[in-house]
Structures are given as structure tokens and as C-alpha cells.
Amino acid sequence: MRYQNATAYRFLAPYLLIFSIFWLWPIIGSFLISFQATRTVPWRFAPTFNWGRLIGDPAFFNALKNTLLILVIQVPVMITLAIVMAVLLNSPLLKARGLFRFAFFAPVVVGEVAYSAVFRLMFNLDYGIINKLLNSVGLPRIDWFSNVTPAMAVIIIAVTWRWAGYNAIILLAGLQSIPQDVYEAATLDRVSKLKQFFYITLPLLKPIIVFCAVLSIIGTMQLFTEPFLITERGGPGGGTETLGLLLYRQGFRSLNFGYASAIAYTMAGLAIAISLVQLWLTRDPK
Amino acid sequence: MAAVTLKNVVKRFGGFQIIHGADIDVNDGEFVVFVGPSGCGKSTLLRMIAGLEDISGGEIAIGGKVVNDVEPADRGIAMVFQSYALYPHMSVEQNLSFGLRMNGNPKADTERRVKRASEILRIAELMKRRPRQLSGGQRQRVAIGRAIVREPQVFLFDEPLSNLDAELRVQMRVEISRLHKELGVTMIYVTHDQTEAMTLADRIVVLRDGYVEQIGRPLDLYSDPDNQFVAGFVGSPKMNFIKARVLGHSASGVTVELAGGTRLTQPLNGPVPEPGSKVVVGVRPEHFGHAGKGDADLSVTIDVVEHLGGTSFLYTRTAAGDDIVIQRDAAEVPDAPEITVSIRKSYLFDDNGRRLR
Numbered sequence: 048m049r050y051q052n053a054t055a056y057r058f059l060a061p062y063l064l065i066f067s068i069f070w071l072w073p074i075i076g077s078f079l080i081s082f083q084a085t086r087t088v089p090w091r092f093a094p095t096f097n098w099g100r101l102i103g104d105p106a107f108f109n110a111l112k113n114t115l116l117i118l119v120i121q122v123p124v125m126i127t128l129a130i131v132m133a134v135l136l137n138s139p140l141l142k143a144r145g146l147f148r149f150a151f152f153a154p155v156v157v158g159e160v161a162y163s164a165v166f167r168l169m170f171n172l173d174y175g176i177i178n179k180l181l182n183s184v185g186l187p188r189i190d191w192f193s194n195v196t197p198a199m200a201v202i203i204i205a206v207t208w209r210w211a212g213y214n215a216i217i218l219l220a221g222l223q224s225i226p227q228d229v230y231e232a233a234t235l236d237r238v239s240k241l242k243q244f245f246y247i248t249l250p251l252l253k254p255i256i257v258f259c260a261v262l263s264i265i266g267t268m269q270l271f272t273e274p275f276l277i278t279e280r281g282g283p284g285g286g287t288e289t290l291g292l293l294l295y296r297q298g299f300r301s302l303n304f305g306y307a308s309a310i311a312y313t314m315a316g317l318a319i320a321i322s323l324v325q326l327w328l329t330r331d332p333k
Numbered sequence: 334m335a336a337v338t339l340k341n342v343v344k345r346f347g348g349f350q351i352i353h354g355a356d357i358d359v360n361d362g363e364f365v366v367f368v369g370p371s372g373c374g375k376s377t378l379l380r381m382i383a384g385l386e387d388i389s390g391g392e393i394a395i396g397g398k399v400v401n402d403v404e405p406a407d408r409g410i411a412m413v414f415q416s417y418a419l420y421p422h423m424s425v426e427q428n429l430s431f432g433l434r435m436n437g438n439p440k441a442d443t444e445r446r447v448k449r450a451s452e453i454l455r456i457a458e459l460m461k462r463r464p465r466q467l468s469g470g471q472r473q474r475v476a477i478g479r480a481i482v483r484e485p486q487v488f489l490f491d492e493p494l495s496n497l498d499a500e501l502r503v504q505m506r507v508e509i510s511r512l513h514k515e516l517g518v519t520m521i522y523v524t525h526d527q528t529e530a531m532t533l534a535d536r537i538v539v540l541r542d543g544y545v546e547q548i549g550r551p552l553d554l555y556s557d558p559d560n561q562f563v564a565g566f567v568g569s570p571k572m573n574f575i576k577a578r579v580l581g582h583s584a585s586g587v588t589v590e591l592a593g594g595t596r597l598t599q600p601l602n603g604p605v606p607e608p609g610s611k612v613v614v615g616v617r618p619e620h621f622g623h624a625g626k627g628d629a630d631l632s633v634t635i636d637v638v639e640h641l642g643g644t645s646f647l648y649t650r651t652a653a654g655d656d657i658v659i660q661r662d663a664a665e666v667p668d669a670p671e672i673t674v675s676i677r678k679s680y681l682f683d684d685n686g687r688r689l690r
């Protein structure tokens with residue numbers, strides 16, 4: 048038995064080695080870096096240097112506030128939208144299902160830079176199609192990128208557009224695993240389609256919804272592309288700066304790796320904590 | 334309680350016609366079994382009665398009222414599905430009461446009905462469990478309980494026992510019989526298992542490829558089948574079919590010659606087939622006797638003997654190559670590989686499988 052274990056570990060050794068070098072070590076290493084003062088060379092060990100700065104840094108709290116605000120609005124809106132899309136996709140009345148499925152999934156495949164450029168164009172003050180549409184129904188134009196609230200809205204819309212279809216496809220798989228005869232039994236029980244949705248579909252889909260929510264929370268906690276490319280590095284004036292962007296600014300513009308690491312661990316910790324709370328809130332009774 | 338009447342009922346899926354004008358009368362309080370091979374349209378017919386499939390032609394009436402355009406929930410039926418179709422996220426109790434709760438039924442009445450169903454089916458101790466914590470037999474009981482709670486005029490069962498093992502199947506069969514006696518309501522039951530049909534039914538409807546082949550009481554179908562299909566479908570082991578040729582007829586009936594040269598004379602009331610035309614002689618395994626004690630003798634070679642205890646089945650072959658199964662008392666199984674048996678009772682079918690009588 049012992050001998051067999053040893054053999055197994057010898058076979059695993061190459062993998063474990065690479066895993067340790069490229070995965071385990073960076074994780075541990077970056078955690079250690081967060082305890083070092085890295086503003087000046089040589090780096091020195093100073094546990095409170097970064098973490099102490101973090102808890103009093105207005106830039107950090109601004110980024111945290113922005114990230115959480117986007118999270119609180121975007122994730123529920125997107126998940127709700129994804130559920131509606133999945134139910135429509137699953138409807139037997141729908142023709143050309145394959146086409147729609149592809150169309151919903153396509154945003155994920157489109158390059159980030161291209162998609163961001165298109166969004167910037169669409170929301171452009173003078174030529175953007177959105178403002179043209181607003182004008183055509185008699186509403187005033189909005190200067191999307193010069194004010195914080197509209198800029199936040201653009202980011203939320205963009206992220207939702209990009210990921211709602213992806214979640215809808217995952218939810219669709221869940222919907223299709225609910226057996227049809229359960230709905231037939233409910234029909235015989237005189238349960239309306241709407242009640243079937245709330246009393247049968249939603250409860251049976253709950254594990255998948257929670258899965259999608261957790262994935263989205265983790266994704267949004269790390270939000271970077273949209274505020275970087277669409278609102279031009281968290282503009283206007285840091286109004287849409289997220290934790291991911293702050294991390295980038297500290298790590299790769301100021302080359303302050305210690306502080307960037309501390310931010311990164313805060314982001315990961317928050318994502319885990321929020322996900323755990325989410326799992327706990329939606330746990331199965333008993 | 335209600336009678337169910339099907340008049341010239343037709344079902345088409347797209348261009349395919351699946352049910353070809355079914356006429357079936359189910360009396361009030363009767364237990365009727367639809368039986369037939371896989372794909373013959375039993376489930377489709379049942380689902381049309383339930384309202385889960387629409388009716389392409391003809392008329393279905395429940396309790397004297399045409400229900401073609403009546404919502405499933407308003408037809409006074411309850412259905413038990415082959416896959417149980419329990420709500421997986423609800424306890425047994427919630428499964429039973431769901432429909433009533435969703436429709437604002439008074440709480441006291443809902444509780445009374447659930448309690449009664451749980452007593453009838455003896456599932457009172459399972460009420461707090463989820464379906465996945467139940468055995469197949471228990472799930473089946475809950476599914477039946479959910480039907481009972483609706484207090485329907487007609488119960489519909491679609492192969493309710495096919496997911497159970499053999500022993501449990503027998504046990505549940507008895508329970509369903511008992512339930513029918515206790516409730517006294519009309520029940521329509523679909524199965525492809527002729528044993529289930531024979532043991533449960535007041536009357537059996539035999540279906541094939543969307544046509545009703547024969548309707549009758551179990552023993553009538555057994556002893557007086559209308560055609561070769563029904564004769565072969567009812568009874569286990571199957572009736573033996575031996576090819577034969579009409580020789581001629583006399584006052585005592587028609588005389589046919591089996592492939593091996595054996596001659597058999599049968600009385601006939603209907604029109605007599607032409608001499609020389611092909612016919613099929615059907616003999617049930619239990620209708621073979623000792624040589625010289627029947628209408629004709631047949632020599633066969635024994636292949637395999639199956640001992641079931643009291644009786645045995647001899648799997649044999651005639652010189653002409655017809656496979657014949659013979660039932661014998663265990664004590665009378667011969668040692669020799671070749672035996673001669675007599676045909677004590679036989680049925681005659683024409684070339685199209687129609688019964689000649």
C-alpha cells in the first residue's frame with residue numbers, strides 16, 4: 048500500500064512540480080509581497096505599510112464603493128434577464144432556437160477591445176446611436192462619459208450585455224433537465240403557467256441560479272476591461288474606478304507591488320465572503 | 334364517477350396518423366386496460382383523454398359531456414405517470430396537497446383529503462420525506478396518492494408499474510385492484526404487459542398500430558380471440574401458430590392439412606375458405622394432450638424442457654420446422670426426444686390473420 052502510494056506520487060511529481068512553481072508559489076509569493084514596503088528598493092518587511100495604508104486610503108474606498116455598487120445593481124439585473132432569456136429560449140414556440148442560442152452566446156466571443164470601442168461609439172455624445180434615439184423620441188442628449196452616474200450606467204449596461212447570454216445558456220441547460228411530465232402533472236393539478244414558473248421552475252433551477260450568481264460576483268469583483276476601455280481608466284475623475292483598475296494603477300503604473308498585492312487579496316477575500324453569504328442565504332433548509 | 338366514451342378518435346402528429354378512429358366505451362366504475370405492443374399508441378390515447386394531447390378527429394366524452402375543448406384540469410380526471418412525475422423539491426405531503434393549495438381549496442378540506450389518501454396508500458410515515466428519499470414502490474404510491482387527493486371521476490394510469498421490480502409489481506398490482514374496489518371509480522390503465530392486463534381488467538382493449546383489434550373481458554379474449562394478433566398477444570407462453578392448407582369441407586366442418594401432413598377437422602359457421610387456400614392453425618400450449626386423445630396427432634422433437642415446478646414447458650419442433658411450445662404436468666415429461674401429442678383444441682385463422690369460426 049505504502050509502496051503503491053509512493054509510486055503514485057512519483058507519477059504525479061512532474062505535475063505537482065509545475066503546479067507549485069506556476070500556481071502555488073505566485074499565490075504565496077504575492078501574499079508575502081503584500082507585507083513588504085515596495086515603494087523604494089530594497090524592499091523591506093513592514094506588515095502595516097500596505098495594509099495600514101489600505102484601511103485609510105480614500106482611493107481604495109472609492110474603488111470599493113464603485114465595485115460594490117456595480118455588483119449590487121448589475122448581478123441581480125443580469126441574472127433576472129438571463130432567466131427570462133433562458134425561459135424564452137426553452138419555449139417550444141420559439142423558431143430557429145440554434146440561431147438565438149448562438150446570438151446570445153456571441154458577446155462572450157467578441158474581442159474585448161472591439162466590443163469596448165463599439166460601446167464608446169454607441170454612447171458618443173454627438174454621433175452615438177443612443178443619443179440619436181433619445182433625441183428622436185424627444186428626450187435630451189446625455190453626456191454619458193462626463194458624468195459619474197451615466198458613466199456607471201454605461202458600464203453596467205455593457206457588462207450585462209456581455210454576460211447575460213452566457214448565463215442564459217447555463218440556465219437553459221438547467222431548464223432542460225427539468226422533466227416535462229412534472230409540468231404536465233401541474234397542468235392536471237390546475238396550476239397556471241405563471242405559478243408553475245414560480246413554484247416549480249424557480250425552485251428546481253435554484254442551484255444553477257446560485258452557481259451563476261457566484262460566478263458573476265467573482266467576475267464583477269475583478270471588473271477591469273469596461274472601466275479601463277469604455278470609461279477611459281475609471282473616468283470621469285475616478286468616478287468609475289474599480290478595485291481591479293486601482294490594482295492595475297498601483298501595480299503596473301506606480302510599480303507599487305506590495306500595495307497592489309494587498310488590494311488583490313482584499314478583492315479575493317471579498318469575493319469569497321460575498322459568495323459564502325450568498326450560498327448561506329440560499330441554502331436548502333435542512 | 335363517470336363513463337368515458339371515445340367516438341372515432343383520430344390522432345395525427347404532423348403528417349403521421351397514429352390513432353386510426355378508435356371507438357371505445359368505458360362504463361362508469363369499470364376498470365379498462367389498454368394493452369398492445371410498444372408504439373401502438375396507448376399512451377397517446379390516454380393523454381388525449383387527459384387533455385395533454387389535442388384530438389385531431391372524433392370525440393371524447395367524460396360523464397356524458399364532450400371534452401374535446403375542455404381544459405385538462407376541468408375534465409375530472411387524474412393521471413399517474415410512468416415516471417411518477419413527482420415534484421422533486423417538495424415533501425410527500427406537499428406533493429399531495431400542491432394542486433389543492435394552488436387553487437385555494439379550504440385548508441381543512443385539503444388536510445382531510447391528504448390524510449385519507451395517505452391512509453388508503455399507507456404512506457402516513459413518509460409524509461415529510463422528499464421523493465428522492467423514497468423507494469420506487471413508495472414513489473409510485475405517492476403518485477397514486479396525488480391522484481386520489483384530486484378525487485377524480487376517472488383515474489388514468491400510464492404503465493405505472495413498469496419501473497418496479499417483478500415482486501413489487503405483483504404487490505402493487507394487487508393494491509391497485511384493491512384501490513379500484515375501494516373507490517369504485519372508473520379507471521383506465523395502460524400497459525404493454527398482458528399479464529397485468531389479464532389480472533387487473535374488467536375489460537381489455539387490445540391495440541395494434543393505432544387500431545383497436547378487440548375489446549372484451551380477459552377470459553373472452555383468451556378463449557375467443559377475433560384475430561391472430563389478439564390470440565398471440567393474450568396468454569403466456571404465446572399461442573402456437575402452425576401453417577396449414579385447406580383440403581375441403583364436409584358436414585362436420587372444414588378439414589385442413591398441417592405442414593407435416595397431420596389432418597384436422599374443425600366445425601365452421603361462417604363462410605368456408607377455398608380448398609387449397611392457406612390458413613393458420615393456432616393451439617395454446619395447454620391444449621396439447623396425450624397421443625390419440627384429441628382432434629389430431631402431431632409428432633414433434635423436444636429441444637429444451639423448462640421446469641417451473643408443477644408444470645413444465647416443452648420447447649419442440651415439428652418435422653416441417655414449426656416451433657411448438659407444449660405445456661405438461663411435471664410428472665408427465667417424457668424421456669424420449671421424440672413424442673407424439675394430440676391437439677385438443679385449436680383456432681383457425683385465414684391468411685390475413687382473421688379468425689375463421
Ligand SMILES: Nc1ncnc2c1ncn2[C@@H]1O[C@H](COP(=O)(O)OP(=O)(O)OP(=O)(O)O)[C@@H](O)[C@H]1O
Pocket residue numbers: 346351369370371372373374375376377378525
Ligand atoms: N409528440 C410526438 N410526435 C410525433 N410522434 C409521436 C409523438 N408522440 C408519440 N408519437 C408516435 O406515436 C406512436 C405511439 O406512441 P405512444 O407513446 O402512444 O406509444 P405507446 O403505445 O404508449 O408505446 P410504449 O409502450 O412504448 O409506451 C409512436 O409511433 C410514436 O413514435
Ligand SMILES: [Mg+2]
Pocket residue numbers: 375376377491492
Ligand atoms: Mg407509452
